[in-house]
Amino acid sequence: MIKKIAVLYGGRSGEHEVSVNSAQAVMEGLEQIEDYEVVPVFITKEGEWQLHGNRVALLPDPAIGGLYLLDGESGGNIVSIDVVFPVLHGTFGEDGTIQGLLELARIPYVGAGVAGSAVGMDKILMKAVLKSFGLPVGDYLWFTATKWKKDRTKLVEDIAAKLGFPCFVKPANLGSSVGISKVYKQFELEPAVEEALQYDHRIIVEKFLPGSEIECSVLGNDDPMASLPGQIVPCNDFYDYKAKYIDDRSALIIPAQLQPETVQQVQELAIKAFLMLDCAGLARVDFFVDEKARKIWINEINTLPGFTAISMYPKLWEASGIPFPELLRRLVELAEERAAKRAQLKTSFTPA
Numbered sequence: 001m002i003k004k005i006a007v008l009y010g011g012r013s014g015e016h017e018v019s020v021n022s023a024q025a026v027m028e029g030l031e032q033i034e035d036y037e038v039v040p041v042f043i044t045k046e047g048e049w050q051l052h053g054n055r056v057a058l059l060p061d062p063a064i065g066g067l068y069l070l071d072g073e074s075g076g077n078i079v080s081i082d083v084v085f086p087v088l089h090g091t092f093g094e095d096g097t098i099q100g101l102l103e104l105a106r107i108p109y110v111g112a113g114v115a116g117s118a119v120g121m122d123k124i125l126m127k128a129v130l131k132s133f134g135l136p137v138g139d140y141l142w143f144t145a146t147k148w149k150k151d152r153t154k155l156v157e158d159i160a161a162k163l164g165f166p167c168f169v170k171p172a173n174l175g176s177s178v179g180i181s182k183v184y185k186q187f188e189l190e191p192a193v194e195e196a197l198q199y200d201h202r203i204i205v206e207k208f209l210p211g212s213e214i215e216c217s218v219l220g221n222d223d224p225m226a227s228l229p230g231q232i233v234p235c236n237d238f239y240d241y242k243a244k245y246i247d248d249r250s251a252l253i254i255p256a257q258l259q260p261e262t263v264q265q266v267q268e269l270a271i272k273a274f275l276m277l278d279c280a281g282l283a284r285v286d287f288f289v290d291e292k293a294r295k296i297w298i299n300e301i302n303t304l305p306g307f308t309a310i311s312m313y314p315k316l317w318e319a320s321g322i323p324f325p326e327l328l329r330r331l332v333e334l335a336e337e338r339a340a341k342r343a344q345l346k347t348s349f350t351p352a
């Protein structure tokens with residue numbers, strides 16, 4: 001039986017280009033797997049879905065079971081799909097929106113569901129959840145645009161008193177370091193907040209966390225496993241957009257050179273974070289680790305991490321004994337397993 005895997009890529013997100021790169025590697029990897037057929041679905045920056053240049057749509061009706069061709073000679077036909085692999089980063093891909101559509105259409109998909117995706121994407125909600133479960137996150141404050149307009153002076157005072165400098169100002173819902181500033185002096189705070197407010201109306205300000213940037217890949221559903229950790233050595237003052245995608249002097253150290261106890265702690269925390277945030281399939285959990293001070297903080301979780309052949313997520317699995325195509329096969333199977341379990345659940349209740 002041939003399995004049809006729709007790879008969704010591009011998308012209405014600031015990370016459109018990153019997604020195109022990730023998808024190229026994912027599609028090449030999937031092509032190598034016997035019995036898999038790739039259905040490449042490109043989503044334009046405007047949000048139009050295209051299959052080999054023809055417009056397609058995914059409708060919420062679960063009876064359809066695939067993509068609906070909108071135009072051309074085969075307009076009205078259905079391309080059946082077994083599993084969707086959303087290789088989309090950021091807004092409308094990693095935030096629960098596409099996952100909601102796939103739930104309605106009842107098509108198995110790779111990665112976390114609606115809640116896990118949405119909470120994982122929102123830095124304020126993510127930190128609140130991790131903290132409530134007792135996982136180590138750094139100190140932070142958050143506020144809305146409205147609150148900032150009303151109480152700016154008080155907020156600046158609070159930030160200076162509670163977090164100090166340097167601190168990090170971030171829009172709550174974004175990725176790729178877009179809109180993020182490292183603020184060294186109090187007078188830099190206002191422009192940094194104004195910059196972040198261009199991307200979101202909710203802002204998080206975090207205390208500066210020292211230590212190295214350590215990342216750990218997680219794979220699985222209810223009983224996930226963690227890879228060996230890796231380390232990021234940014235070529236800039238911090239791992240900003242330029243250091244991530246433009247300047248190629250940032251280095252990945254795989255595996256990270258850490259004490260065995262630290263490796264174990266990082267892996268345990270990565271798995272806990274994955275489960276507590278209701279993730280599925282895959283996630284990359286990012287940390288700050290200060291081995292001398294024996295401190296580990298969770299920075300964030302990425303439910304659809306970068307997936308080019310040289311990205312941290314697949315590289316860590318490769319170093320942990322799972323080669324790229326095998327990783328893809330497992331992700332597809334995890335998607336099917338999760339969908340099958342959910343299909344067994346009762347969706348209604350008949351009182352006796």
Ligand SMILES: Nc1ncnc2c1ncn2[C@@H]1O[C@H](COP(=O)(O)OP(=O)(O)O)[C@@H](O)[C@H]1O
Pocket residue numbers: 138168170174175176177178180206207208209210213234238239240286299300
């Ligand atoms: N609290 C912090 N302390 C020290 N460095 C930080 C902190 N928050 C972010 N950074 C730096 O900024 C980068 C981007 O921040 P992050 O929260 O990971 O945003 P994104 O979701 O865009 O990746 C991190 O990789 C790190 O280099």
Ligand SMILES: [Mg+2]
Pocket residue numbers: 286300
């Ligand atoms: Mg990050």
